[in-house]
Amino acid sequence: MEICNSYSSSSVDSTKHSASESSVNLSLSLTFPSTSPQRATKQDWPPIKPRLRDTLKVRRRLLQRDYDTCLFVKVYMEGVPIGRKLDLSTFSGYESLLESLSQMFNTSIICGNHRDRKHHVLTYQDTDGDWMMVGDIPWEMFLETVRRLKITKPEGC
């Protein structure tokens, strides 16, 4: 019995192997059903078309962000290598945030509005990547845009 394996004509390029083939264990075990759920790889099950699958992946990420009720951000103090994680949704406003941070880092921290050389100042990095003074915008807006917090030393600001 001759096996035919002819190669493609010059006008087409078809030597690429698919990366998304389902993983088939060729030494199939006799207990077929119990091994099968793993055979449904995420690329080919459930049977939906590629465009919908891709759209869903993106959408899932977006929906997840909306549903997140926690707002964990990392807080660093200048000079201290290790940062702390903080759930901003547990605070009612800037005052309670500052109070908690002051306790956490055992120093007095103030917002940018009341700048002076004795106190640490709290700054934040927003979604654009810029570092801003904490306290400039309404609390709700701040929650939407804050990505990281940094407590600066008294002299540098």
Added chain:
Amino acid sequence: MDRRFPFKVLEHIFSFVDSNEDRNSVSLVCKSWFETERRTRKRVFVGNCYAVSPLKVARRFPKMRSLTLKGKPHFADYNLVPDGWGGYAWPWIEAMAARRPFLEEIRLKRMVVTDECLEKIAASFRDFKTLVLTSCEGFSTDGIAAIASTCRKLRDLELRECIVDDLGGDWLSYFPETSTSLVSLDFSCLDSEVKLSDLERLLSRSPNLKSLKLNRSVTLDVLESLLRRAPQLVELGTGSFSDELDPEEIAKLTKALSELKQLKSLSGLWDLLPEYIPLLYSLCPRLTSLNLSYATVQMPDLIDLLSRCSKLQKLWVMDLIEDKGLKTVALCCKELRELRVFPSGADLDETDVTLTEQGLVSVSEGCPKLESVLYFCVQFTNAALVSIAKNRPNFRCFRLCVMEPFAPDYRTQQPLDEGFKAIVERCKDLRRLSVSGLLTDKAFEYIGVHAKKLRMLSIAFAGDSDLMLHHLLSGCQSLKKLEIRDCPFGDTALLENAAKLETMRSLWMSSCFVSFGACKQLSQKMPRLNVEVIDEHPPKTRPDSSPVERIYIYRTVAGPRLDTPEFVWTIHKSPEVGVSRLSIR
């Protein structure tokens, strides 16, 4: 005495025979009918591009005006067919360009279409009117530009769910200023932005444009300007529907939408925001088709929309509609004929919406004309299937995807055999069926016994043994396409029912227990079948008893194809044929 009808009379009679199935029957009656029929057939349909050679088709139908071709197996839609398998449009385009220059329409599904193909089409068919590419790939926007610029009489240019090498939105500017013939334009699958002014001018000079499907990059703020220039639209696919508009813009857009008095079909609606749903209210009462597959709308906002669509016949929606939303559909959309509910979580474990079997039961109860369903759901019950079958014996297409493989009836823990039995018993006109969930051989016995009109069947993760396949192949008289994945059989059943395979268009089996040896035997037994083994590892290097990854078997009069890639092996009938020496034509 010559008792035959004169050619002219036959020709006139045959001009009333539209369906290709009927024409195929007509051509089998006798030689003169065959000759007359072939000289008068205008619309040619080839369901498997490898079943017959392009040359043969070109020669047989001299008056061909429209060609429809399908390439890859259906499971290619779900990433089960490796890239490079085949389905090349080029040999067909080349053959038609040389012999049938009066070809006006080309429709391709699941084929590899290159820019070269598109350029050839543009250069060769001077009356070219219609290009519809569905789930095709291999071309770039340059190829589309060639069509746009050269086909003076172009009426339809539709790219449906194609994978296109998108080099930018310039292609749209290639429609000459003199072109005014466009009737339908669908570029919804492209990613890049087209120039608004190009699009506006094109719309302004296309009074016959009935169908326009924009891509996602067309933002909401420009939609009004486009619609103003095309108030005669019957089908509209919007672009993104989530950008922020000011009140004045909203008012203008609302008005523009309400001016679409002929609009029957609405799609696109990417990321539709709930606050924009009221803009669509003016359209709802006339809508017969609504595609919300890309609209992230959830309950209860969906109810506001759907309750106004009393004429709806076709609804495609995400499972975000939930059982509650489907109840509304059952109450309000009494004209519904087709329903598709897609999963909103791409991965099984992410689905957390309340869509259960109850949703489909409600719709089957409330919508008397419902005949086509595609339903994704996490789990199901026999009782629900029995209800659905009782309510709607008029199903023609029933595709249920229980997303949890091997999921039994979640109330009784029984297989879903009885449920599907009810479906095939009651729905006597069933043409297409997809089964899922825990199913034993019994389910397939029922299908074999009852589903006499079934043409296409899709199976995944089911059955116990070869009996399953045997029931299907020996029972389903009308079966044309069978596709199976992850089912634990098939040497014996395949070989016992080999003859059946020649009455079918194709059989696909992947991740089943089909051995290489059985493939060889089958091929030897059936001269007019191509038995293709699709496997990373050369079958020759393994024992005959080892299972192959995938097989694709189809009837053909064209012999083994000559464009197979490294990982596809067409098994030959006899050892003497040195395949590499076979000439191409």
